[in-house]
Amino acid sequence: xxxxxxxxxxxxxxxxxxxxxxxxxxxxxxxxxxxxxxxxxxxxxxxxxxxxxxxxxxxxxxxxxxxxxxxxxxxxxxxxxxxxxxxxxxxxxxxxxxxxxxxxxxxxxxxxxxxxxxxxxxxxxxxxxxxxxxxxxxxxxxxxxxxxxxxxxxxxxxxxxxxxxxxxxxxxxxxxxxxxxxxxxxxxxxxxxxxxxxxxxxxxxxxxxxxxxxxxxxxxx
Numbered sequence: 001x002x003x004x005x006x007x008x009x010x011x012x013x014x015x016x017x018x019x020x021x022x023x024x025x026x027x028x029x030x031x032x033x034x035x036x037x038x039x040x041x042x043x044x045x046x047x048x049x050x051x052x053x054x055x056x057x058x059x060x061x062x063x064x065x066x067x068x069x070x071x072x073x074x075x076x077x078x079x080x081x082x083x084x085x086x087x088x089x090x091x092x093x094x095x096x097x098x099x100x101x102x103x104x105x106x107x108x109x110x111x112x113x114x115x116x117x118x119x120x121x122x123x124x125x126x127x128x129x130x131x132x133x134x135x136x137x138x139x140x141x142x143x144x145x146x147x148x149x150x151x152x153x154x155x156x157x158x159x160x161x162x163x164x165x166x167x168x169x170x171x172x173x174x175x176x177x178x179x180x181x182x183x184x185x186x187x188x189x190x191x192x193x194x195x196x197x198x199x200x201x202x203x204x205x206x207x208x209x210x211x212x213x214x215x216x217x218x219x220x221x
Contacts, residue, residue, distance in 0.1 A: 008066045018105035024116050024175055027109045029083055031076045058085055080106050119182040130189035133196040134158055140206025161217035162188045
């Protein structure tokens with residue numbers, strides 16, 4: 001990963017105590033947050049992790065961030081299991097309170113992750129239905145204008161327009177979307193399917209349908 005894509009220390013410390021990762025695959029904290037909460041030096045947390053790795057108690061790969069001087073530094077992303085192993089030796093009321101808070105945050109985010117997975121599943125069928133209509137549209141474009149290559153790109157153009165309208169960025173992957181953004185995608189794919197089918201029934205040309213669909217999606221940004 002290039003340096004300009006690495007998170008900064010400030011960004012990592014601004015995160016909530018426990019976060020759902022960008023691809024909605026897990027719930028984590030990071031060692032910079034752990035060090036900040038316990039009032040410890042980050043290097044001491046890293047040393048503890050290195051010792052646990054050497055003893056075979058922890059299997060984990062480092063991640064990297066940029067410090068205040070723009071230098072590449074090591075930190076670790078901890079899931080619930082690895083977090084528990086790392087802080088097991090911490091003592092005192094502050095440590096106990098942190099463990100309780102972490103568990104509460106973990107459970108809260110676990111519920112959010114389950115909700116997200118439900119929305120992710122809910123959008124699968126509308127996507128298939130929408131794509132079936134786009135497939136028909138692609139065939140229609142090819143018939144109406146055989147010399148044009150627009151039929152090859154119509155799926156990409158419509159799906160990117162849906163993604164941009166929902167997230168602001170046409171390159172956003174489904175696994176990176178929030179639950180609210182997934183709901184927007186589902187709603188728009190249903191509308192695209194319904195509108196293609198409506199105009200098809202009215203005998204509109206594929207060229208006109210394509211333009212109307214794209215113009216409508218652009219207006220929703």
